[in-house]
Amino acid sequence: MNWLRDELKRAIPPLIEKWQPIMGVVVKKFFVQKMKTRWGSCNYTQGNVRFNSELAKKTPQCLEYVVVHELAHLLEPSHNARFHSLMSQFLPNWKLIKAELNRVL
Template identity: 30%
Template sequence: MMDIVIEKKKIKNIIIRVEDGVIKVSCPKYMTKDEIHGIINKNRENIEKLRIDSENKERYKNHLFGKKLPTDDEKEVEEIYRRELPKVLDDIFDKYFKMTGLGPCEYKIRKMKIRWGTCYPTRGLININLKVCERPIKQIEAVVLHEIIHLKYAYHDKTFISECEKYMPDYRSVERELKC
């Protein structure tokens, strides 16, 4: 049984998530503990899936390019990420510019909660999530390629995917690994 943390807020719906092996519940202020536990019990199967997803996301925590770092200190880890990621990204952007003829006017490294990257084609800007540097280089390349192709194609349609596969034949399998 996982620990449960309940936070009552001025919201309309209950939100259940799993982080670091803890069930975190945000719920309306008026809900009773019995109601909350009843909803948790009804959703055990979904919560188990969330737990597995959470563990998979933690798999690369405190890694640099897929290899475990000798430290778990968050501040130190972030400093390493900020120092090392630009070096790798410069090479990857250059590699795919030579292959595709596409490249951003500018790229930025940002902390993002959900996405690996974002692209703003009209501004020629690509943002890359700082956390991508936890992943192996091949996965980082897939993120960069994905965002570069967005400079040409806005939607994730067949044309977009085939364009990605033209430059990285195993693109789909690498992208699946990124979702774990």
């Protein structure tokens, strides 16, 4: 299963490169690790983002959604109205992708 994790590690940097200038954020470092309850997390103060290695089993669209979600946390740390409007601005169909992502874990 390790090759999946490596694929994921290779798939993430181009997405970060793509979205950083669009969103006006800078990711200092990213990590891929096994997570029990979340698809990703973001350290707002340190500029680090983490991705669940299980994302390797999901579609590229789902991965991109999680990247945009975690990058949006660099702008807004909590899941408030501002966060949701940022998501809608950058990824108008994010709710559909989120539903797809969480359909089967």
